Amino acid sequence: MLVRMAGYRPLPATWGLRAWWGSHHTSGAEILMRARRAPSNKAKGPTTQGSAFQRAFSGHNNFRNERRPTELDKKILLWTGRFKKKEDIPPLLSIQVITSAQNQLRIRICYIMMALTLLGCVAMVISGKQAAKREDTLLKINTEKKAKWRVEKQLELESAAGKTE
Template sequence: MLGWVLESKPLVTGFLRRTNFWKYSRATNVQPLFRMRRALCHKAEDTQKVVSQTAAPGRSQFRHDRRPTAFEKKILLWAGRFKKEEDIPDLLSSEVIKVAMNRVRIRICYATMALTLLGCLVMIISGKQAARRDDTLLRLNMEKKAKWRAEAETEQEAVAVKAQ
């Protein structure tokens, strides 16, 4: 009903239900107005302090560094991320490797599309030239069968000559 009164979605009413809005809305001191009643909020803040203290200075605490394999190094070079293999650092984040792999995959897809279109054009041109020369499959098959019949007749004649 409150969502209908405020002309908003039920998300707002759910937020207002989870906060201490109704408890502090009538009070004169409105400072802790939107404090959430979740039990783990203070623990989460404490763990963030501990994690930030244990993380190496100047580095992100959620950065996942790993050693790139030889194939991943080649991909990093093909993607244009680094100029030489010596420029690649020992540890890279997985996001950098993932972006490089996506770039190489997209380039391979573009190359495949271009080669497919080129192959289609070559087949169209060669088909039109064959049609002009009257090189149809029907004519080629008829010539091949006529040749086989002629060879079979010469073999039969050779067998008949040997028999006499």
């Protein structure tokens, strides 16, 4: 049994999964404009219609797109070059400025990691070539290590046998 809620209107047939999936990307203002009120018995005069819209969209206070930068945000803004000094940073910044600075820092860190990875690869290639010149192979190193362990184990057994006698 399908229960209809008051004020419920079905979606148009052209709206499919994409409309539902993209609904979480809408801003607060778009959500309020799309919202539909349930019909009421109150008389709607010219003052009641406009006042609800004015309250919902009175401006800056309801849909604030700014926030106070934290200390880490301030450091990121300085590192990315958005501001020269810490004193130049205003008390409220738009979220777009903060996220773009964070993205710039993230990209710089990725570039540094890529450079370090390349340096590490070059260092491994150079050390491998030097080891090949010295004829140091993993097989040779492992056989020497196991021979050393056998000698140590043999000495331990001999010393243990000498103490019991």
